[in-house]
Amino acid sequence: MAKRLTEKENEKLVRGFKSGKTIKALSEEFSFTSVTIIRKLKKNLGVSVYEELHRKNKKSAEANTTKMDRNINSDITGTNSKDSQNKFLDINQIDAYKDENNFIHASEFIEITPLNYEIENTSRKELSSIPISEINFPEMVYMIVDKNIELEIKLLKDYPQWDFLPNSDLNRKTIEIFNDIKVAKRFCKKEQKVIKVPNTDVFRIAAHILISRGISRIVSSEQLIAL
Numbered sequence: 001m002a003k004r005l006t007e008k009e010n011e012k013l014v015r016g017f018k019s020g021k022t023i024k025a026l027s028e029e030f031s032f033t034s035v036t037i038i039r040k041l042k043k044n045l046g047v048s049v050y051e052e053l054h055r056k057n058k059k060s061a062e063a064n065t066t067k068m069d070r071n072i073n074s075d076i077t078g079t080n081s082k083d084s085q086n087k088f089l090d091i092n093q094i095d096a097y098k099d100e101n102n103f104i105h106a107s108e109f110i111e112i113t114p115l116n117y118e119i120e121n122t123s124r125k126e127l128s129s130i131p132i133s134e135i136n137f138p139e140m141v142y143m144i145v146d147k148n149i150e151l152e153i154k155l156l157k158d159y160p161q162w163d164f165l166p167n168s169d170l171n172r173k174t175i176e177i178f179n180d181i182k183v184a185k186r187f188c189k190k191e192q193k194v195i196k197v198p199n200t201d202v203f204r205i206a207a208h209i210l211i212s213r214g215i216s217r218i219v220s221s222e223q224l225i226a227l
Helices: 007-018 023-030 034-045 047-096 181-187 207-212
Strands: 129-131 141-146 173-176 192-197 215-219 224-226
Touching: 007 023, 007 034, 007 047, 023 034, 034 047, 141 173, 141 181, 181 192, 207 215
Parallel strands: 129 224, 173 215
Antiparallel strands: 141 192, 215 224
16 A cells, blocks of 8 residues: 555645755655655645745755855865965975985886777666556546647646756657546646546557657656657
């Protein structure tokens, strides 16, 4: 049985997020995936409040990172200054030990054999998405469509839980499926409606059609599925 948060844990999760804790920190604290933490926060706070707090926390984290970088640069500058003074002292010490012929004996050195292999330059394997051939879909799912039964197509960058992916992935076209009709209705706008998909094999059958329309990913509650 999947682990559930108690009412007190839900309250603690929301308080932590409001106080500025990152999704990653909350994920480690409550032993849930980042996607699950985001889903629970959206459920407890509402999508608009979640996104506003997410932007605020992200800006705060970036500001802290910038401040930390300035401190590190300041420390490095101070260290470089000390190193320069030490080098100056070392030169004076060397001058003091020069022999009568004004010759300094070279220190021993070890020759390093050049590296003799090619660096692998293959593309990074994408680990975030799961091929559709490896997915066990539930018997029934739900989707959001407009009044003409056209699928709602979004870019992957429209989903905050996947914003850690590179831009090449974030610009992919996606469709979204829901396991729970209540969750689907929560994201459904007035000009849209929720439809039931009783046979989930249709996604494998129609994969080549979706790809021909530029759709290469299916977003579900906790998974990113590659067509």
